[in-house]
Amino acid sequence: MNFRDIISGIAFLILGCTVVGVGNGFDAGAAYVPMGVGILMCLFSLSLIFKGVTQRLGASESSSIAVALIDHPGRFMATVACCLIYYLAMPTVGFYSTSTLFIILLSLVLGERRPIVVLGITVGFIILLYGLFAMVLKRPLPVEFFLVS
Amino acid sequence: MFDSLFNALPVALQFGSLVSLFVGTLVGILIGALPGLNPVMAIALMLPLTYGFDPVIALGLVAGIYNGSMYGGAIPAILLKIPGTPAAIATTFDGYPMTRNGQGGLALKTACWSSAVGGIISAIALMTLAPLLAQVTLAFGPTEYFWVAVFGLVSIAVLVGSDISKGMLGALLGVIIGLVGVDTISGAERYTFDSLYLSGGFDLIIVLIGLYAIPPVLEMAEKSNATYYDAGSFKVDASGNALTLIRQHWRTWARSSLIGVSVGILPGAGGNLAALLSYNEAKRKSSNPDSFGTGNPVGVAAAESGNSADNASSMIPSLTLGIPGNLVAALVLGALMIHGLQPGPQLFTKSPDVVFGFMWQMLITAILLLFLGGMVATRLFAQVLRMPTALLVPTTLVLMAVGVYTVKGNMTDLYVMLGFGLLGYLLHRLAFPLAPVVLGVLLGPMAEQNLRLAMLLSQDDVGALFTRPISQGIIALLLLVLFSQVWKMLRKVRQE
Incomplete structure (x- = not known):
């Protein structure tokens, strides 16, 4: 589960960076919100990655059973x-x-x-x-x- | 304002409206009775079909489905211990033991009456509180609306689910989805990548059906093994006199409805929370708390009146501020927008027949439950549980396809819907709450538009966002929600 948090955090980080990168080319008024949203997304994904990494390090001592992403x-x-x-x-x-x-x-x-x-x-x-x-x-x-x- | 309320009654009693209320309530009970299907999915599926209809008829269907499904969820909860909707979880606690004790009929009748009473009280709360709040919100400008949208979005993101980061990421994802298309203020294309399809932006209803209706169907498909529930074999007796029920449960109904109404107004809280709180309160007040969980009808009455009392009251912030407290409220806003109506206080003056008519419709459907949810109908609805899930999956997928196709007659919409469905499934399995995503799509553009308007009015003075007293009040509320969640998180970490 923690490993999934890391992966999903990275995916959101890439999305956030893309949003900022593409939004950089917009006109000033149209760019404010996309840039802000992209930056916030990067920050929250970093927090998710950090949480995932710390939990992963803690979980290495005790084994945990991950629930399947797709049941069937x-x-x-x-x-x-x-x-x-x-x-x-x-x-x-x-x-x-x-x-x-x-x-x-x-x-x-x-x-x-x-x-x-x-x-x-x-x-x-x-x-x-x-x-x-x-x-x-x-x-x-x-x-x-x-x-x- | 209250004159408009009474003037809208004949609108709600028009033939077309009454038919939509009747059909909506029946469909709602059916959907609620089918485990795996939920009112959000039913309303999302129904909305595209109402494009050509009068808004009053479209909202009548929504009102019927919402109230009907809350009671419908109690049928499998009582007969099979399977909550038809998440809000019916608390109903299983005493409903199923009552069936095992041979009191299934009494449990269903108690649930029906309790749902109806909860729905009626909630509709009355909506009728009295919403017009008053709408008058207050008439003083709101773009700054206040910006903060209200941020408050709605952030509070849902941090209150729903167990992880603040995941809730916020979901909300931001929704905002990004809402940003795709032509910017309404500057006319610039954003995130369209030169695609003609994307320049129109994503249609709200397609995003909603994809995110909310496809994941449960895919989960049903995974679990499907051609089995079906045999509720028809359950003996349903016709015990329980209406007057006796009123005498026995009026206190529970009053208390639970009050809890349901209060929970409904809060953003992020849903019918399941209202039902659980009502159940616990009924147990706490009981002289015989040990009887709860073993088949006490008061438990069923508390849970059902609590979850139904959440329905209409959850519309109060949606109709007055344009901020949906839950997903059904978000869909109601979607329905209004589809029909060219802008939610908010102006709605009360510009389209009083629609908004007040909807309030009456919520009340009428709650009363309709007493007739449509009676013993004969309940026996009939229990039979829908015989529908094999292996057939329920493709028929629901066909309904989604036809619903989405009829929006614009564009095949690409079907692929987009499936794409959002797979995204929703993935997010759900990764424990990302979906409600913030949907609300991000809805509230993101509203927040942006009002922020830019406020900036234009203040000549780019950012300080203007913080100086008005109402804005300061909303910011204080926002900080309170944030700090309470951070405090809860820190306490949890310390305990661990």
């Missing part, structure tokens, strides 16, 4: 990957078709194995979305591939 990397990565594929496919395949496939695929990836439950909830949910967005709110969403002329 497989499911996490699969969910993020499915989201990216969903967003990439949506403009060409269409909102309702992509959403249907996305729900079915991700629920299977996450371990749902009852086809009737998956199909029932997916179809019901998509009909609800269609009713709300296409019929009530009349919001334009990416058009379905089979409707593109």
Whole structure:
């Protein structure tokens, strides 16, 4: 955990320096706040790094168990990957078709194995979305591939 | 000012408003009943859908979701010992033992009535205190607003979470996110890196959904193993007469609601703190404190009225000063801004129907809970716990996608939302509180704009920031919050 504080402190320090560096080129009025915020960020990240280092030095005598940053990397990565594929496919395949496939695929990836439950909830949910967005709110969403002329 | 309050009642009772209150309360109870989903996420998801609506209808949905979810969180807390929302933690202490003792129905009814009473008292506090405070804040100039924004930001950053550095870094990160785009005063582009998308700045709602709604869904996905809670098998009896409940709990309701209202006004404190304080106070005042934790209905009444009394009162600083005390209040400010309204004392004179209408809506939704949260509805809502989490994850992600897409019809927004979601997840896992980040995005631009206005008015005299008496009062409060936290930290270090 302390090691994480050091790393996150360094990341914030880099961000703070970047904010100051880029903000230096702004006009006087527009630069005050970005410069101030950047400098404060550097100061607080240094304090976080210092705290992390002192705790790390203290913890070397007694072992400590760090909590995993991601509990289940497989499911996490699969969910993020499915989201990216969903967003990439949506403009060409269409909102309702992509959403249907996305729900079915991700629920299977996450371990749902009852086809009737998956199909029932997916179809019901998509009909609800269609009713709300296409019929009530009349919001334009990416058009379905089979409707593109 | 109070004339405007009564003039707004017909606005809140319009058909469209009533429908939004009804739908919002139902959705709120449903969301609250689903562990893992929270009112912040629900409101953030709902806001993009309200773009085309009248602000009164949009705020009606917010009011319904907020009050509804506070009660909804009690359903799994009582039936399954799983708090549906963080504010329902104290409800599990006696609610679940009551279910085990065969008094689940009484516990739910007590929770419903307590939530409704807490919500009503809180709405009355909002109606009476906010207009008075708004009149005081009419005397505020840019200097005072700058300090108020700094006070809101710093107090949330140091009070939320356990590490001041992390809270401050989160707040500063939020300010930086808010700085991206064209500077409204000089017209200069800042941190846009010649990107057309970035020159417009980050849309508040996209940042909010990304930071607040995606991390819990990702955590749900990680824990998901196609299991679901079977609350339908619980026997829910229909015991508990309304008059008996009032006779038994009116003292607890009054005391806990007072605690909830006070906690709600403070920045950084939330419904969970109000519920825990109310529960402890009820236990301390009880003639039989040992019965708490074993199924004492007073424990449920205290926790539920305490957490619901926090709801409307947390809107007092938001509506009068434009400083949100918690994330739902931040979302209400977001909703107002989306509809072109500027929070602050001018809101009370420029759009009295909207602001006072919202106060009535908070009151009406609290009353609605008594009808929608009744036994039949509660039995029905308990069934939502049957929804498999493996399906809840993708359906929620689709809702987020459609909500964000409909804001501007831009696919890039979806990637930006996911990016903020991953950032939020990472920050959460690294123990950085997320509330200061969101408030930084909201309050950063407000602080900057007022600072620069104050500097223009004083011809770049920095001393002018410290000379006005109201500013001095706010600075004193700010120092008090800072020193109290530093004192607490030093005491902790000394003890270690």
